[in-house]
Amino acid sequence: MAATTLDLRNVPPAERHPRIHEAFDDLDSGEALELVNDHEPKPLFYEMQAEVDAFDADGYEVEQRGPTEYVARLPKR
Secondary structure, three states, X not given: OOEEEEEOOOOOHHHHHHHHHHHHHXXXXXXXXXXXXXXXXXXXXXXXXXXXXXXXXXXXXEEEXXXXXXXXXXXXX
16 A cells, blocks of 8 residues: 655644645545654544545554654555
């Protein structure tokens, strides 16, 4: 599965979700958006699950790689 990576650690919080949604919309079916973040993106998971039909919640993964580094994979159906 191809993935597009978006590093959000230096993006102001107010700009993060719009950028995520824009990048996710640009994906083709079967691709995934990989996010690098400074916190666990649990609220984003619930937002995507509730609002984005193409989001594959069952395929969602998140890994903590350090105290302030989380990598989440958001697959698109």
